[in-house]
Amino acid sequence: MQIFEERAGGTCIMRLVGELDEHTAADFRLRADGAIDSGCRHLILVLKDLRFVDSSGLGVLMGRYRRIVEHGGQVSLVAPPPHIRALLEMAGIPRLMPLYRSQRQALMGGVRQGGGR
């Protein structure tokens, strides 16, 4: 998996490309924790190029969510492919981390991707 990082003020944007599983979850955890430790208050995860995620990936995602929320921040998810979105919903994740259609909308914190398709 590849991870591309950007920063906009106190918000870190990470684009995950490839497959997030038990093998790659440790790398994601290191990178995200590094971002949080360096002062990222909010985390936007761009998932449009994520091809696969499993329970290990979701577990690491939840771990980072807990860290961000502890400091009053928010984790937002952008444009997950349909099969990944279905998995996120099964795990109850959109109740904790809002879904957005685009990175721009996530940055504005507006127009959430609603319950429809």
Add this chain to the structure above:
Amino acid sequence: MMSGGTSNFFVLRMPAKAENLGIARLAVAALAGQLDFTLHDLEEIKIAVNEAVTNVVVHAYPAGPGLLTLEAEIGEQGLTVTVSDEGIGIADIGQARQAAYSSDPERMGMGFTFMETFMDDLQVVSTPGEGTTVIMRKHLVKAPVPSPS
């Protein structure tokens, strides 16, 4: 038994390492793809296989490296996947299969839930000290023939 048609199978033996998860799910998806499963079905199969193999990688061999065996077979009924190890086994299968059961806060405890949700049948057989075998089946649902009228 192997009379051609849609019957096929493979057996893979590999170290229980996270690096091999991609091989496991792609191999099974490639075999399942020889049947008329939808792309959606194939995504579900990949997740279920992935979770079964992840359990072996994470839990079966705490003392050191071990091996796992992945078998997949297709036939008229659909797909059967068997993941087995010779690891420590699961003392309480009922507890392990509960949603959100995990001893680690970084884990969702959703592995068995995903296997149960995405496959039609799931059997777990385990003997502490000897190993665990997970057998999963996914049926091939034939598209209904539109009725004339």
